[in-house]
Amino acid sequence: MRLYEHEGKDLFSKYKIPVPQGRLAKSAEEVFELAGEFNKPIVLKSQVLTGGRGKAGGVKFGSDPQEAKSEAEGLFDLKVGGFPVEKILIEEKLKIEKELYLGITLDRANYKIVILVCAEGGVEIEEVARRDPQKILKLSFDIDEKFYQFQGLVIAKWLEVNSPQLREVGAIAGNLFRLFKDYDAKLMEINPLVLTSDGKYIAADSRISLDDDALFRHPDLKEMGIEKRHEEGELTPREIQARERDIPYLDLEGDIGMFPGGAGFGIMGNDFISYFDGKPANFMDSGGGPTPERLANMLVLLDENPKVKAIFAARFGGISRCDDFAKGVIKFLKEHGLSKPMVMRMTGNMWQEGVRMFEEARKENPKLFEKLEFHGIEVPIEEIAKKAVELAKEAG
Amino acid sequence: MAILVGKKSKIIVQGITGGAGSFHTKRMLKYGTKIVAGTSPGKGGQKVENVPVYDTVNECVENHDADVSVIFLPARFVMDAAIEAIHAGVKLVVVIPEHIPIKDMMVVRKEAQKYGARVLGGNTAGIISPGEANLGIMPDIAFSPGRVGTVSRSGSLTYYVADTLTRTGYGETTCVGLGGDPVLGSTFNEILELFEQDEKTRAVVLVGEIGGVYEELAGETISKMKKPVVAMVGGLTAPPGKQMGHAGAIVEGGLGTAQSKVKALEESGAHIARMFWDIPKILEGQGV
Numbered sequence: 001m002r003l004y005e006h007e008g009k010d011l012f013s014k015y016k017i018p019v020p021q022g023r024l025a026k027s028a029e030e031v032f033e034l035a036g037e038f039n040k041p042i043v044l045k046s047q048v049l050t051g052g053r054g055k056a057g058g059v060k061f062g063s064d065p066q067e068a069k070s071e072a073e074g075l076f077d078l079k080v081g082g083f084p085v086e087k088i089l090i091e092e093k094l095k096i097e098k099e100l101y102l103g104i105t106l107d108r109a110n111y112k113i114v115i116l117v118c119a120e121g122g123v124e125i126e127e128v129a130r131r132d133p134q135k136i137l138k139l140s141f142d143i144d145e146k147f148y149q150f151q152g153l154v155i156a157k158w159l160e161v162n163s164p165q166l167r168e169v170g171a172i173a174g175n176l177f178r179l180f181k182d183y184d185a186k187l188m189e190i191n192p193l194v195l196t197s198d199g200k201y202i203a204a205d206s207r208i209s210l211d212d213d214a215l216f217r218h219p220d221l222k223e224m225g226i227e228k229r230h231e232e233g234e235l236t237p238r239e240i241q242a243r244e245r246d247i248p249y250l251d252l253e254g255d256i257g258m259f260p261g262g263a264g265f266g267i268m269g270n271d272f273i274s275y276f277d278g279k280p281a282n283f284m285d286s287g288g289g290p291t292p293e294r295l296a297n298m299l300v301l302l303d304e305n306p307k308v309k310a311i312f313a314a315r316f317g318g319i320s321r322c323d324d325f326a327k328g329v330i331k332f333l334k335e336h337g338l339s340k341p342m343v344m345r346m347t348g349n350m351w352q353e354g355v356r357m358f359e360e361a362r363k364e365n366p367k368l369f370e371k372l373e374f375h376g377i378e379v380p381i382e383e384i385a386k387k388a389v390e391l392a393k394e395a396g
Numbered sequence: 397m398a399i400l401v402g403k404k405s406k407i408i409v410q411g412i413t414g415g416a417g418s419f420h421t422k423r424m425l426k427y428g429t430k431i432v433a434g435t436s437p438g439k440g441g442q443k444v445e446n447v448p449v450y451d452t453v454n455e456c457v458e459n460h461d462a463d464v465s466v467i468f469l470p471a472r473f474v475m476d477a478a479i480e481a482i483h484a485g486v487k488l489v490v491v492i493p494e495h496i497p498i499k500d501m502m503v504v505r506k507e508a509q510k511y512g513a514r515v516l517g518g519n520t521a522g523i524i525s526p527g528e529a530n531l532g533i534m535p536d537i538a539f540s541p542g543r544v545g546t547v548s549r550s551g552s553l554t555y556y557v558a559d560t561l562t563r564t565g566y567g568e569t570t571c572v573g574l575g576g577d578p579v580l581g582s583t584f585n586e587i588l589e590l591f592e593q594d595e596k597t598r599a600v601v602l603v604g605e606i607g608g609v610y611e612e613l614a615g616e617t618i619s620k621m622k623k624p625v626v627a628m629v630g631g632l633t634a635p636p637g638k639q640m641g642h643a644g645a646i647v648e649g650g651l652g653t654a655q656s657k658v659k660a661l662e663e664s665g666a667h668i669a670r671m672f673w674d675i676p677k678i679l680e681g682q683g684v
Contacts, residue, residue, distance in 0.1 A: 108579050109609045111502050143502035184499050214497035216472060264550020264576065267605055268630035275671060283634070288494065316555040318521050318533045348535035348555060349423075377537065380563070381556060382673055 001210045004047045006089045007226050008206025011183065015175040017190070018202045022091040028072040034090050035068035041093040044071055049231050050081040051207075054123060058085065061093060082234035094204060099192035100159050101125050102173060104180045106187075112140040115177065117158045121192035147177040159193075161201075169201050183221075184214035238282075238301060245297050247284065254279025256392050257302030257311040257340065261286055261320065269314060272382065278389030281308045289320045295328025300336055310341045310391035314381060317348030326354035330361045333368040340371065341391045345384045347377035398525030398570040399545065399590040399597070400488055400514065401464055405529055408453065408462045408486075409434040410469060410477045412444045416492075417468035420533055421445050424466075427530040432460035453484040466490040466522065466531045474518065475500035482513045490531050491517030494577060501579045508581065515581025520573035521551030532573065542567015544679065545591040547584060548603035549574045549610070553630060556672055557601055564676035566684070569597040574610070584614035592621050599624045599684040601675055602666065604657050606631030611657040615664030624682040626675050627666040629657045 003011075009019040021038075024047075025031045035042055046058035053059060058080045062068025068090070078085050101121035107114045117137040120128050129136055137158045139151065152170025161169045172193070180188045189207040196202060215221070215228065230243060242249030252270075258280050260269040270280040282305070284298060302308050315325045325346060332338070346354045355376045362369040375384065401407070407424075411417040412434025422445050425431055433448050433456040440451035448459075456462040465481040467474060471493050478489045482504075489508070491501075496518035508515045516523060522532015527541035534551070538558040544566045548554045554571050561568055572587050574580050584602060591600045602618075602625055604611035611629065618625045631654040662668050667678045 106498060106579075108498075109583075109613055111505055111579070143499060143506060181499075184497055186498065211498045213471060213495040214499065217497070261552045264548075264605055264630060265552035265556065267634055268550075268553055268556075271630060271633050272671065274633040280633075316538070316552050316559075317535055318551050318555065347559070348537060349533075351535075351537065377559075380560075380673070382671060 001212050001215065001228060002049045002231050003206070003208040003210065003226060004049065004087075005045060005206050006047060006087075007224070008188075008208040009203065010224055011179060011208065012190075012203050012206055015179040017172050017175050017179075018200065019206075020091040020094055020202055020204065022089050025072070025088050025090055026086065028069050028076060031072035031088060031090060032065045032069040035062055035065040038090065038092060042068060043091050043093045044068060044075060045089045045091065046075045046078060046080060046085040047087045047089055048080040048083040048085060049229070050083055053080050056080045079234075094194055094202060095197040096194045096204075097197045098195040099204075100195070101189075101191050102155070102159075102176065102193050103189040103191065104176060104185070104187070107140065110140070111143065113143065113145075113177075113180065115139040115141070115155065115173065117155050117173075119158065119160050125191060141177075147174050149174065165199075165201065172201060172203075183218055184211040185209065186211050238305060242284075242301055245294070247294065247298055247301070248287070249301065250283040252280050252282055254281045255307055255309040255396065256388050257281050257305060257308035258284055259298060259302060259311055259313040259342075260284065261315050265314065265316070269312065269385070272385040273312060273389060276386050276389040278385070278392060281305060286320070288318075289324075290328065292324060292328035292331050295325060296332035296335065299329065299332040299338075303336065303339055308340055309395040310343070310388050312385060312388035313342055313344035314384060315344075315346045315348070315354075317346070317350055317354075321349045322346050322351040322354030323357060326357040330357065333361070333372070334365075337368070338371045341395065342372050343384055343387045343391060344372065344374045345376070345379060345381055346374065351376055398528055399587075399594050400525075400570060400572065401523055401529045401531055402525050403430070403528045405430060405464045406432045406460055406462045407464045407466065407529065407531060408432060408456045408460070408481075409447070410453065410465055410467045410481065412436055412447065412449055412468070413439050413442065414468055418444050420468065421447060424530055427536055429529040429531060432456070432462055453481045453486065457484045457486065462486060464488045464490070464531070466492060467517075468492055471495045471497070471518070475504055478504045478515060479507050482507050482511045487513050489513060489515045489581070490520060490522055491515065491575065491581060492520060492522060492532055493517075494519035496577055498579045501577065501581060505579075505581055514586070516573060517575035517581055518577040520575035521554060523570065523572050524568075525570045526568050534571070534573070538562060539571065540567040543569060543596060543598040543684065544601060545569045545594065545597040545599075546571040546601045546603070547574060547587045547591070548572075549576055549580070550603065550605055550630070551576070553603045553605070557603055557628070557675065560672040560675055561601070566676060566679060569594060578608070580610070584610050585617040588614060588617045588621065588625070592617075592623055597623065599626065599679055599682060601625075602627045602661070604629040604661070606634055606654050606657075607652055609652060612660040615660045615666075618661065618664040618666050621665075624679070624684060625666040626669050626678050627658075627661040628669040628672075628675070629654045629661070632658070
């Protein structure tokens with residue numbers, strides 16, 4: 001889960017990492033009022049869950065409340081990387097002497113926590129990493145390893161901090177490390193960590209991403225107003241519909257509706273269709289053990305998509321059994337009806353039961369099955385993909 | 397012979413009295429898997445499918461010499477359960493549930509290394525040595541005893557590859573599901589090394605997918621292996637994903653795309669299959 005800058009800064013404050021004085025506004029009028037309270041030059045930062053904000057014009061300045069208000073009006077009309085701006089963080093404008101970089105992330109391949117430090121912070125940090133990798137200090141920690149004070153000093157030295165302030169900056173690194181571990185983070189960045197012209201080190205920005213699977217351990221986040229959110233930018237109407245039903249779904253450019261099993265084959269199935277010169281209309285993931293309702297909803301999404309000309313369906317029953325799968329498909333046929341040709345293969349746990357249920361339902365009402373061609377284990381999956389491409393061409 | 401599990405494995409099910417635990421215990425037993433006991437704290441003394449239930453893993457080890465555990469418990473209880481098994485002396489822990497917190501799995505992995513145990517998952521379909529033992533949720537029908545080992549992060553892709561190997565008469569020695577969670581108990585490298593040492597395994601099929609860097613790292617082992625490795629990577633046509641922060645990019649560089657995985661695998665000497673049916677053709681070409 002990605003956090004907004006202001007939420008990240010709330011966490012920073014909690015862990016004694018200095019942040020600029022700031023207030024959150026949700027309308028231009030609020031900006032006007034708050035700017036009056038600041039009574040000094042301010043910066044207006046649009047709050048969006050994506051990078052590249054500065055380049056997209058999402059950061060503005062205001063020297064008085066009137067200017068702040070008119071800049072805010074512009075920001076609220078802006079979209080940054082597809083994200084509409086719904087709130088603005090107002091902060092005192094810092095007098096920046098130097099921009100530094102401090103980041104912590106997980107090195108999943110090596111099962112480590114890694115601290116990254118660079119004296120050249122700011123938006124070009126990745127460029128610095130590519131061009132001059134030796135400018136970045138990397139410190140690796142085991143998951144249960146402690147951060148020692150001296151390591152803070154090493155980091156501060158790398159950041160070219162003057163001796164009297166080494167401890168102060170070292171403590172920022174140590175506190176960020178504790179925060180990272182305490183909240184099950186995947187990523188925490190202070191970029192930039194700025195040195196102001198009056199000699200203070202302040203976290204001018206925050207970027208935090210937490211492990212969704214560990215949120216249950218952090219009920220206090222909710223008390224801080226930090227709740228689970230959707231992190232996509234612009235969604236298509238169908239993606240919104242899918243999201244409301246909690247189905248991982250992406251619209252693609254093609255005309256073959258993809259109704260696969262889990263994410264693994266969901267991805268590979270699309271490769272198969274492309275291999276036969278077909279074009280998938282979507283990516284979808286049923287998740288493990290989907291209910292008949294969920295399966296029926298997934299099919300509705302495909303059947304109602306005007307771009308879809310044929311549907312490719314595959315189920316290899318593991319934790320999700322084929323009889324449950326058949327139930328979902330039959331539910332869809334009865335309650336919604338299939339308007340596009342669909343070719344399907346079903347095998348794995350309880351596949352014979354699944355095929356039998358189809359046969360019985362077809363005997364009962366052959367009309368429902370007019371557009372559905374189903375197979376069991378006897379036909380290899382490639383043939384199903386090939387057939388789906390043919391069906392789409394015929395319909396095209 | 398097979399790797400990690402076989403006829404002689406003495407297997408326990410942690411969470412045996414739960415819905416998924418009891419359902420899959422029945423399936424695993426039906427396959428002939430030697431399940432000697434199960435755990436469910438507070439329910440010691442009961443039986444599930446005639447398998448004795450204990451409160452702790454220690455009791456399973458004391459009474460039945462258990463050496464393998466398969467976990468069917470909600471994600472938040474997995475770290476504790478896995479470490480309980482590892483400390484009790486279990487040598488292989490198979491974590492079926494998904495969404496295990498990353499930190500938990502890192503702690504489990506570290507503990508496993510300390511005790512000389514291995515962990516598969518989270519979010520694995522399990523592991524099967526056809527004809528000997530089937531641990532987890534994999535459908536029996538795809539598998540048959542044979543001479544090719546498989547390793548994959550995805551359950552469904554494992555089924556399809558095994559289905560292909562079974563149809564074409566190759567069969568499988570062992571099929572290992574590494575799991576689909578972001579951080580896993582074992583790596584491709586570790587499993588490949590086991591296959592390389594296994595007498596009966598003549599070749600290995602590795603199935604990868606976009607995301608993470610585990611496939612790229614497998615090249616290190618593949619380049620040292622004598623046995624042929626066939627690799628297939630899902631997601632060549634997937635739209636590029638969103639990137640998160642700078643730190644991830646600095647640590648992982650340009651890795652994680654299907655293209656970078658195929659490139660790394662190919663350079664290490666793996667034979668690349670684009671479709672399932674390429675796999676038997678490549679094996680034939682390699683004289684397997």
